Amino acid sequence: MAGATTADRGERDEAEASESGPPPALRRRRKPTVRTLVVAGVLLVLIGAGAIWLLYGSQWLRVERVTTSGTGVLSPREVREAAAVPVGAPMVSVDADAMEDRIRRKLPRIDSVDVVRSWPHGIGLKVTERKxxxxxxxxxxxxxxxEVDHEGVRFATVDAAPKGVPRLELTPDRAGAAASLRRFGEDRLVRETVRVAGRLPKAVARDTRTVKVRSYDDISLELTGGRVVVWGSAEKGDAKARVLTTLMKAAPKARHFDVSVPTAPASSGS
Known part of the structure; x- marks a missing residue:
């Protein structure tokens, strides 16, 4: 008699599988019991409560020290006092944004500040002062x-002029200049002058003693040695800087330089 066919063997396997129940993988997917769910829920609650106690109630994660970096003119103590860090408070409760706002409001010399948590007990105040x-x-x-910074912000009053920082003089001594001052406002003219200062070649910037502003398009520089540079407006600052450098090299003994129109510069005097 012929042996069992492949089809017959397949039917027998299916019958045996049905008699022995679902495969092990399916048996492991049974739904958790109510007891298991309750135990898991209790564990989650305990873990959450423990985490909250650790962050807010324990003595392990509280502010114990405050460090300051980046100060130059200001002292670390001034920054710490302005920050008013709540020493002894939970680290997680420290409001970094509010602290940064307080520092900038109380200390206008501060350009930027970053409050950093240094777990488990430290708060770091990283500041950048305006120059x-x-x-x-x-x-x-x-x-x-x-003092006026690179953005035209007037941030501090000092008793003595800082060494190497040019003096700004607003001198609207003519009717047209006075009209320019009324039209643009003093703050706008100061910002334009700052733009000029930011475009000066390094060698010129070192020698600049005074920047005079008579109107929006009449800005001039007084350098050491009695030299004068007529700059004009703050427009085309990069081109004027390049032309001035070339002009000074070509006429090193000149005392008067005019780059107000960079395509037609001029120098004179000796």
Missing amino acids: PVLIVEDARNTGKFV
Whole structure:
């Protein structure tokens, strides 16, 4: 008699499988019991409560020290006092944004500040101070000067002019200049002058003592050795800087340079 066919063997295997129940993989996918769910839920609650206690209730993760970096003119103590870090408070409760706002509001010299948590007990205050690119005589306080940064922000009043920082003089001594001052406003003219200062060649910037602003398009520089540079407006600053460098090399003994129209520069005097 012929042996069982492949079809017959397949039918027998299916019958045996059905008698022995579902495969092991299917048996392992049974739904968890109510007891298992309750136990898991309790564990999650305990873990959550423990985490909250660790962050807020324990003494392990609390502010114990405050460090400051990046100060130059200001002292670390001034920054810490302005920040008012709540020493002893839970680390997680420290409001970094509010702290940064307080520092910038109380210390205008600060350009940027970053509050960093240094777990488990430290708060770091990383600050960047504004640097003066120009100074202006304080009209309300004789003998004092106001520092102006690269954005035209007047951020501090000092008793003595910082060394190497040019003095800004607004001198609208003509009717047209006065009209320019009224039209653009003093703050706008200061920002334009800052743009000029930011475009000066390094050698020229080192020698610049005074930047005079008579109007929006009449800005000039007074350098060491009695030299004068007529710059004009703040427009085309890069081109003017390149032309001025070339002009000074070509006429090293000149005392008057005019780059207000960079395509037609001029120098004179000796």
